[in-house]
Amino acid sequence: MPSPDDAFQYAIWRVVPSVERGEALNVGVVVYCRRRQFLAARVLVDEARLRALSPDLDVDAMRRHLDGMVRVAAGDPDGGTIATMPQSERFGWLTAASSTSVQPSPIHTGLCGDPQAVLDRLYTRLVA
Structure with missing residues (x-):
């Protein structure tokens, strides 16, 4: 049975249209809580913000x-x-750092009783 607070990990996904410029836009978050068998992610592709960073970016391919x-x-x-x-x-x-255009943040950790609520909170605060 899960304890009231279980360890979770999360990372933010960032689109980096031009590695040379070093600019990035947070586009998603992924949360994993082993004890609660929870792994989920949410993304938001804000085309206007992405185009402001890179007018030639293939937004549909990124989506x-x-x-x-x-x-x-x-x-x-x-x-x-x-x-x-x-x-x-x-x-x-x-x-894992496997793409030059979508890059994960370092993995962060915490404790939670409801990993879905954590995902929703992180998404609202860091992405939306």
Whole structure:
């Protein structure tokens, strides 16, 4: 049975349209709580803000990429082979520095009683 407060981890996903310029826009957050068997992500692709950073950015391709990451977090079969992995491995994959255009923040930790509420709060505060 989960304790009132269980450890969780999270990372912010950032779009970095131009590595040379170093500008980034927070576009999503992923939260993992092993004890509660919770892994979920939320994204927001704000086209106007992205275009302000990079007028030539392929926003539709970026949206598809991020939607795929959300599907992987959810374990959705449409997310491909990685979506079938255990939650801990998916979280590791989702927080690995594997793309130059979508970059994860360092992993942060905390304690929570409701990881969905944490995801909602982090999304509102850091992304939306």
